[in-house]
Amino acid sequence: MTGQLNPAEAPIIEVLNLSHAFTARGHTVPVFQDISMSIRRGEFLSVLGPSGCGKSTLLQIIAGLLPSMSGRVLFEGQQVTGPPPEMVYLFQQYNKSLLPWRSVLGNVSFAMEGKTWTRSQRAERGMEYLRIVGLDDFADHYPWQLSGGMQQRVAIARALAAEPKVLLMDEPFSAVDALTRLELQTLVLKIWAQSGLTVVLVTHDVDEAVFMADRVAMLSRRPAVMDRIVETGLPRPRDAVVTRETPRFLELRHQLLDTLLHRDPVGADA
Amino acid sequence: MSEAAQHSATLGPAAAASASRGMRPAMISKVAGWLLVLALLVAWEASARLGLVKSQSWPPFTGVLRAVWDGMLTGELLGVLLSTMLRMLKGFLIGSAIGVVLGLLIATVPLLRRFLSIVIEAVRPLPIPAIVPPLILFLGIDDGLKVTVVALAVTFPVLINTIGGVDNIDGTLLQTARTFRKTRLETMTSIILPSALPTILAGMRISLGLAFVTTIVAEMIAGSAGVGYFIMVTQYGMRPDQMYAAVICLAALGYGLNWAFVSIERRLVGWDQRQDD
Amino acid sequence: MRKLGRAWPSLVTCLVIVAIWQVASDREVVNPALLPPPSRVFPLLWEMIASGAVLAPLAHTLGYLAAGYALGCAVGISLGVLMGVNHHVFNIFEPLVELIRPIPKPALIPPLFLFLGIGTTTKLTVIALATFFPVLLNTIQGVRGVEPVAVNTARTLGHSTIATIVKVVLPGALPLILVGMRVALGLALILVILAEMLVDAKGLGYQIIDLQRSFGITEMFAWIMILAVIGVLLNAAFEWFERLAVPWRAK
Numbered sequence: 106m107t108g109q110l111n112p113a114e115a116p117i118i119e120v121l122n123l124s125h126a127f128t129a130r131g132h133t134v135p136v137f138q139d140i141s142m143s144i145r146r147g148e149f150l151s152v153l154g155p156s157g158c159g160k161s162t163l164l165q166i167i168a169g170l171l172p173s174m175s176g177r178v179l180f181e182g183q184q185v186t187g188p189p190p191e192m193v194y195l196f197q198q199y200n201k202s203l204l205p206w207r208s209v210l211g212n213v214s215f216a217m218e219g220k221t222w223t224r225s226q227r228a229e230r231g232m233e234y235l236r237i238v239g240l241d242d243f244a245d246h247y248p249w250q251l252s253g254g255m256q257q258r259v260a261i262a263r264a265l266a267a268e269p270k271v272l273l274m275d276e277p278f279s280a281v282d283a284l285t286r287l288e289l290q291t292l293v294l295k296i297w298a299q300s301g302l303t304v305v306l307v308t309h310d311v312d313e314a315v316f317m318a319d320r321v322a323m324l325s326r327r328p329a330v331m332d333r334i335v336e337t338g339l340p341r342p343r344d345a346v347v348t349r350e351t352p353r354f355l356e357l358r359h360q361l362l363d364t365l366l367h368r369d370p371v372g373a374d375a
Numbered sequence: 376m377s378e379a380a381q382h383s384a385t386l387g388p389a390a391a392a393s394a395s396r397g398m399r400p401a402m403i404s405k406v407a408g409w410l411l412v413l414a415l416l417v418a419w420e421a422s423a424r425l426g427l428v429k430s431q432s433w434p435p436f437t438g439v440l441r442a443v444w445d446g447m448l449t450g451e452l453l454g455v456l457l458s459t460m461l462r463m464l465k466g467f468l469i470g471s472a473i474g475v476v477l478g479l480l481i482a483t484v485p486l487l488r489r490f491l492s493i494v495i496e497a498v499r500p501l502p503i504p505a506i507v508p509p510l511i512l513f514l515g516i517d518d519g520l521k522v523t524v525v526a527l528a529v530t531f532p533v534l535i536n537t538i539g540g541v542d543n544i545d546g547t548l549l550q551t552a553r554t555f556r557k558t559r560l561e562t563m564t565s566i567i568l569p570s571a572l573p574t575i576l577a578g579m580r581i582s583l584g585l586a587f588v589t590t591i592v593a594e595m596i597a598g599s600a601g602v603g604y605f606i607m608v609t610q611y612g613m614r615p616d617q618m619y620a621a622v623i624c625l626a627a628l629g630y631g632l633n634w635a636f637v638s639i640e641r642r643l644v645g646w647d648q649r650q651d652d
Numbered sequence: 653m654r655k656l657g658r659a660w661p662s663l664v665t666c667l668v669i670v671a672i673w674q675v676a677s678d679r680e681v682v683n684p685a686l687l688p689p690p691s692r693v694f695p696l697l698w699e700m701i702a703s704g705a706v707l708a709p710l711a712h713t714l715g716y717l718a719a720g721y722a723l724g725c726a727v728g729i730s731l732g733v734l735m736g737v738n739h740h741v742f743n744i745f746e747p748l749v750e751l752i753r754p755i756p757k758p759a760l761i762p763p764l765f766l767f768l769g770i771g772t773t774t775k776l777t778v779i780a781l782a783t784f785f786p787v788l789l790n791t792i793q794g795v796r797g798v799e800p801v802a803v804n805t806a807r808t809l810g811h812s813t814i815a816t817i818v819k820v821v822l823p824g825a826l827p828l829i830l831v832g833m834r835v836a837l838g839l840a841l842i843l844v845i846l847a848e849m850l851v852d853a854k855g856l857g858y859q860i861i862d863l864q865r866s867f868g869i870t871e872m873f874a875w876i877m878i879l880a881v882i883g884v885l886l887n888a889a890f891e892w893f894e895r896l897a898v899p900w901r902a903k
Contacts, residue, residue, distance in 0.1 A: 165804075168808055170804050170807060170808060187807075188807045188808045188810065190810040192808070193808050193809060194804070194805075194808035196801050196804070196805060198801050201799045201801035201802060202799075202801045202802060202804075202805040204802060204819075204820065204823070205900040206823045206898070206899075206900050215806075215809065215819070216809045218811070218815070218819070219810065219811055219812065219815055220810075247900060249900065263809070264809075267809050267810065273808075400740065401739060401740070401743065404739070404740040404741075404742075404743035404744050405743045407743065407744050408743050408744045408745065408746055408747045408748070409747050411744060411745075411747070411748055412747050412748055412751060415748070430766075430767075432766040432767070489661040489662070490661045490662060490664065490665045491662070491665060492662060493662030493663075493665075493666075494662055494665050494666060494669070496884070496887075497666075497880065497884055498880070499883075500838070500841075500880070500883025500884050500886065500887045501876070501879060501880045501883050502838075502841045502842045502845045502846075502879065502883065503842055504842060504845040504846040504849055504857060505845055505856075505857070505860055505876050505879050505880075506876075508860050508861050508863075508864035508872060509864070509869075509872065509873065509876065511864065512686045512687075512864070512869065513682075513686060513687075587756055588756045588757070588758060588842075591756050591758050591759055592758045592842070592846055595758060595761070595846070595850060596846070596849055596850070596861070602759070603758070603759070606759055606762050607762055607850075609762075610762035610763070610765065610766060615763075615766060618762060618763060618766075619763065621759070622755060622759050622760070622763060625754075625755055625756055625759050626751070626752075626754045626755040627754075628754075629754035629755065629756060630754040633754070
């Protein structure tokens with residue numbers, strides 16, 4: 106290892122030549138091929154791609170939830186072979202990832218069990234994280250008593266309670282209504298700004314990818330390869346309405362949509 | 376929508392290893408499963424042949440197989456099995472018919488439901504063996520008794536499932552029937568019965584297993600004929616090889632019955648996409 | 653109040669049945685020696701309860717039922733979880749389970765009797781065996797049906813395999829495990845009564861068959877009524893337990 110480098114500038118995650126395929130009726134269908142990227146410490150990275158390009162699978166391999174077929178993932182220089190305790194995966198299906206037999210607080214405590222915390226410390230810290238997502242009044246409720254957006258906020262509080270360095274989000278807002286989605290995006294950006302977390306967000310929503318991220322990694326159609334990685338360069342803090350009206354946002358949105366829709370750039374001729 | 380429908384949950388490293396190395400370890404454990412059965416059979420044979428289990432009542436496995444063979448050839452075991460099957464089928468058909476008819480009535484006539492539901496709930500948990508002794512007083516110990524007991528045991532699951540099946544019919548279907556001005560009877564035969572059929576058949580499958588067990592229970596308590604009686608007699612008469620032969624045949628029959636009913640069920644309600652269990 | 657409102661028609665039905673029974677016996681439509689009238693069965697039943705004569709056989713039957721049922725459930729759930737979680741364990745035990753499962757369990761009483769002798773051990777074993785199979789199969793199915801997203805969530809939050817099984821897999825499988833336990837309870841009740849009729853000299857089953865043989869018909873009917881009440885109570889207790897154990901299922 107290059108010991109002279111400032112550890113803060115070394116990538117926190119390195120994805121090296123990952124390929125994946127699935128077998129259906131005896132045929133091997135490649136999903137993505139030879140994907141490589143470096144994820145910087147503390148950045149907000151969006152992974153954007155059309156449906157079926159395997160971006161969720163990619164995220165699960167990074168999280169150590171799925172074994173890689175070829176290629177490697179390094180987390181802080183160490184090869185990932187199982188879920189590392191400092192990377193937490195947030196599922197799209199909040200209604201399935203929350204445990205229905207536990208209260209909201211019990212679900213958040215779930216992330217702290219098996220560690221050194223005492224029961225009362227867990228409860229106290231759990232309440233803090235619930236306060237961050239604005240659900241401290243609902244600690245005693247059960248998940249099925251909450252709306253979808255609130256359930257996903259519980260899942261976010263739970264992920265934070267595990268005190269990860271990296272938060273891997275798999276289309277976390279695609280199952281809630283449009284307005285709730287905007288609120289959750291702003292909430293996550295606020296948490297990210299205050300915590301110093303590294304966030305990797307997988308989405309097929311161009312707006313969301315650009316609005317949230319420092320960089321957008323764009324995957325092509327299946328069999329997917331890394332199309333390009335663009336810096337958004339949008340100023341922070343971002344505003345759910347104003348940021349979306351800036352020329353830079355519109356320009357990026359235009360470019361990326363053109364690529365996703367698989368057509369030549371329109372109105373952007375030289 | 377979600378491209379990663381292959382969220383696979385694996386516990387521990389074993390599954391991950393087999394995913395990357397193919398089917399090999401699964402094949403090994405499957406073979407191991409059958410070897411376990413074989414080993415137990417060999418242990419049975421050896422313990423009896425070598426006198427490890429010093430008991431008159433522990434025949435070697437091959438001896439039991441010979442008893443199956445002989446029992447089939449002489450017709451003794453075969454006859455006993457057939458008579459049990461016949462009684463079971465009679466009771467099953469009578470009980471199913473009563474269950475379906477009574478179930479349809481209770482489900483569609485609110486007054487009947489109100490007056491009968493708790494009575495059914497009260498009688499249903501009574502274990503079958505307990506109704507055999509009083510029925511012996513009235514019916515003796517011959518076929519009439521056993522068919523009655525089996526029919527009683529079969530009626531309740533079929534009845535409950537029939538009511539449940541009718542209750543779960545989509546209201547739109549019934550309204551459709553009404554817009555086409557179907558009569559009550561037409562609605563019953565063309566809408567209600569076919570819609571409830573998958574649930575009714577599921578109840579009948581449960582009942583078939585119950586009928587099988589009940590026939591043997593009745594034959595054991597009120598012995599005069601059949602496999603249940605045969606097993607009791609061979610146990611008293613110290614003919615353990617024949618007793619085990621009968622038990623093995625019962626296992627095969629139980630397996631065959633379930634298989635047969637599932638194939639019939641598939642043919643009858645193959646259109647039904649819901650999972651019934 | 654609502655509950656009472658729905659219950660009265662059934663109460664009427666019960667009274668009508670008892671009345672018909674009484675009249676049929678009085679008018680000798682059925683032989684009163686074979687079907688004694690309620691006016692004789694109920695006072696005797698009350699006397700048996702008041703004198704405490706019901707207690708010993710009842711305790712005997714329920715004790716064995718509870719022990720055999722608990723044993724069958726414990727083994728069935730443990731093996732079921734192992735078979736559901738690990739496909740190697742499943743492959744190893746599947747052939748054996750599939751070979752033994754179709755045997756009607758009552759038919760095992762005589763062979764077990766030859767091995768284990770009269771009464772207790774035979775009874776316990778056959779009740780446990782009858783309980784074991786439905787619990788095992790439902791546990792396997794329940795474990796396999798546990799939401800993979802929940803299991804993966806436990807993994808990404810750093811829980812060990814054991815912790816994941818205890819905290820996610822078992823509670824997730826519980827609704828189906830309870831379905832198996834309910835089926836098993838009915839079977840266990842059948843087998844405890846049958847075993848007492850065939851190979852024991854105590855308990856409710858023995859009382860019923862013995863009184864039938866010695867023509868103590870009135871008392872036999874009293875015992876059958878006690879058994880019916882036990883059946884209803886066990887069912888009600890199970891439903892109560894089910895609601896307590898899986899409250900989230902109600903929604």
